[in-house]
Amino acid sequence: MNPGSRTRSVSDSFRERVWQIVRAIPEGKVMGYGHVASALAQPGMARQVGWALAALPVDTDVPWQRVVRSSGHIAAQGAVDRAILQRALLESEGVGFVGDRVIMETFRLGPEHFLDRAW
DNA sequence: ATAATGACTGGGG
DNA sequence: ACCCCAGCCATTA
Numbered sequence: 001m002n003p004g005s006r007t008r009s010v011s012d013s014f015r016e017r018v019w020q021i022v023r024a025i026p027e028g029k030v031m032g033y034g035h036v037a038s039a040l041a042q043p044g045m046a047r048q049v050g051w052a053l054a055a056l057p058v059d060t061d062v063p064w065q066r067v068v069r070s071s072g073h074i075a076a077q078g079a080v081d082r083a084i085l086q087r088a089l090l091e092s093e094g095v096g097f098v099g100d101r102v103i104m105e106t107f108r109l110g111p112e113h114f115l116d117r118a119w
Numbered sequence: 120a121t122a123a124t125g126a127c128t129g130g131g132g
Numbered sequence: 133a134c135c136c137c138a139g140c141c142a143t144t145a
Contacts, residue, residue: 033127048142050126075126
């Protein structure tokens with residue numbers, strides 16, 4: 001939560017749930033932002049998923065690099081340095097690219113993986 | 120309270 | 133296939 005300070009709206013809870021889902025993505029697989037939002041039963045919150053990941057501490061154990069755009073592109077949006085790191089991390093764990101995008105058909109985590117969980 | 124922003128998305132040109 | 137843009141909604145200004 002937010003020890004020592006007031007909670008910031010519903011996002012504290014939202015963030016934690018996003019992190020929990022991302023932690024469950026196996027190595028070598030990826031999910032789209034919208035896909036993560038849907039797993040939380042909140043389609044339309046793709047941008048907020050990005051916000052939750054942006055709030056991660058540097059020493060996090062959350063594999064944030066496994067979340068990409070639905071197109072397979074790395075979500076750079078100004079942070080080019082982070083995007084380069086993200087691609088390096090993904091390639092090091094076996095995720096395949098074609099040009100500047102992940103081969104989603106092959107490396108995207110199937111939605112059914114999350115169906116039996118009480119997210 | 121209103122306006123701009125952003126680790127997004129799907130559809131149109 | 134690529135680029136552009138309206139729609140999206142919590143967070144910031």
